[in-house]
Amino acid sequence: MELILKYFNNLTQDQIDKFTKLEALYQDWNLKINVVSRKDIDELYLRHVLHSLAIAKLIQFKDGSEIMDVGTGGGFPGIPLAIMFPNCSFHLVDSIAKKLKVVDEVVEGLGLSNVKTTHTRVEEVNETYDFIVSRAVAAMPTFVHWVKGKIAKEQKHDLKNGIIYLKGGDLGEELQDYKTAKIYNLTDYYSEDFFETKKIVHLPMKYKV
């Protein structure tokens, strides 16, 4: 938890309480349904919470923003972002029901009222969002194909509506067809070694298909 406060020192007491509660909830639910690896659960705040919150270093979502987390798995990056932005709506989608069971339990345990979960493939979602966030789900060409037509027309932020993707490693080849993609290094935000190769890709997307 100190790790979160090191980088986010303006949290409300309610946010601190929710971030604190996360660990016990995940430890408990992860024993029943394994969504986070053993090593990762021991480093939940570094590898999952702080990593997810890198998006909050890139952008401050405005109140009323609608965000979808595609392939949320155990709830990353969606859950930490929902705690960080209580006045935004988060739609967490995954094609595997048991993962969402954990997410639903965590959402209930925290009393998070701004999260909706849907068990579906993202291709079947017919709503629009200011931003679509994700981590470790598919290569960019596949991902872009999946989320086409799901971006809202109205711009509320300086950062253009579109995809915000947490990625690692060399992205040159994967992004060669996306000239408007911009890469942000997480080492600009965090000093821990874990973030050395980690990046955020922002890809603006038009609302039209």
Ligand SMILES: C[S@@+](CC[C@H](N)C(=O)[O-])C[C@H]1O[C@@H](n2cnc3c(N)ncnc32)[C@H](O)[C@@H]1O
């Ligand atoms: C490697 S896990 C990543 C989970 C989470 N985002 C994280 O970083 O911890 C990939 C997740 O994407 C989900 N997924 C893969 N293809 C999907 C699709 N087309 N629609 C929705 N979810 C999908 C899988 O079920 C799985 O839970």
